[in-house]
Amino acid sequence: VKASANKRKFEKKVVRKETRSYQERLKEEINRDREEHGKKPFPQDKFDKEESKEIKESTTDPESGYYVKDERTKQFAYSFHAAADRNGFVLGTIVTPGNTHDSNMLEPLVDQVIENVAKPEAVAADAAYKTPAITNYLLKNEITPALPYTRPRTKEGFFRKHDYVYDEHFDCYLCPAGEILKYSTTNKEGYREYKSPKHICATCPLLSQCTESRDHQKVVTRHIWQACIEEADHLRHHEDVKPIYAKRKETIERVFADAKEKHGMRWTTLRGLKKLSMQAMLTFAAMNLKKLASWTWRAPKMA
Known part of the structure; x- marks a missing residue:
């Protein structure tokens, strides 16, 4: 939703990166995983180290966020996150600045629905929500994730991630040339690192399709919750899950389309999160009543 703010009137500020809702859960699992692999757990200050980022803050509406969709679409905006049931009734909504990523809001939104309505049997969402943290959260709460296929983001001419086969029993990867990539460490983002033998890779005929690293070492990462992503991919083909995902375009997508076309939610004249939250709740309540x-x-009946 376009904010009531001039995109040319802003100040650049350095702010602390916001803490994600699953951060504490991830910390515990990272240290448990490191201990299982014979590594020392990270000290608390390793996680507590403050990370900052530079943002553009509107001088007109400081609570809005600078939203960049593409080269042509750059503006101060708010994001309306909403959940709807199979019939298109809105069950919950959260308003955030436009620079908040959608995936950070699914967990609090589902928690809101559970608290106010009931626990859903399944959640259908687009590719932006297909993350290890979200799939782990849904499966842990016995909620079926209905998520789409996501194509590999590999450079043209290079082997894709699925070309490196993971051996769960030995906890290692096999490269297309048949070499073993052994476990090296688990980093503080929750990714296990598997590294290839440099001396063998240096003379490998497939090196140009594998890596561009100076030391000729291939590093493959695997999130500690990667099994949850794989389970979501498996469920995607299930006959009970296919119609759930198909419903997404008829329900929540329709809600946002109607809100924009019929209820003026392309832009707002209000300023501040509190007022925008009121607008979102009133708009969605009106749509539910309609x-x-x-x-x-x-x-x-005709007489």
Whole structure:
């Protein structure tokens, strides 16, 4: 939702990166994983080290966020995150600055729905929500993830991630040339690192398709919750899950389309998160009432 703010009037500020909702859970699992591999757990200060980022803050509406969609679309905006049921009724909503990534808001949004309505049997979302943290959260809460296929993001001419086969029993990867990439460490982002033998890779005929590193070493990473992503990919083909994902375009996508086209949610004249949250809740409440009215309305019988 475009904010009521001039995109040319801003100040550059350095701010602390926001803590993700799953951070504490991830810390515990990282240290447990390191101990299982014979590594020392990270000290607390390793995680507590403050990370900062530079942002553009509007002088007109400081609570909005600078949203960059592409080269042509750059503006101060707010993001409306919403959850709908199979019939298109909005069950919950959270408003954030436009520079907040969608994936950071699914967990608090589902928690809101669980608290106010009930625990859903499944959650259908687009590719932006297909992350290790989200799939882990859903499966841990016995909620079926209905998520789409995501194509590999590998450079043209290089082997893709699935060309390196993971051996769960020996906890290692096999490269296309048949060499073993052994476990090296688990970093503080939650990724295990598997590294190839440099002396063998240096003379490998497939090196140019494998890595551009100066030391000729290939590093493959695997998140400690990667099994949850793989389970979500497996469920994607299940006959019970396919129609759930197909419903997404008829429900939540329709909600946002109607909100923009019929309820003026392309832009706002209000400023501040509190006022925008009120606008979102009132708009979605009105849309729910309209749908309920259309369901209960009966055409008068002709005399």
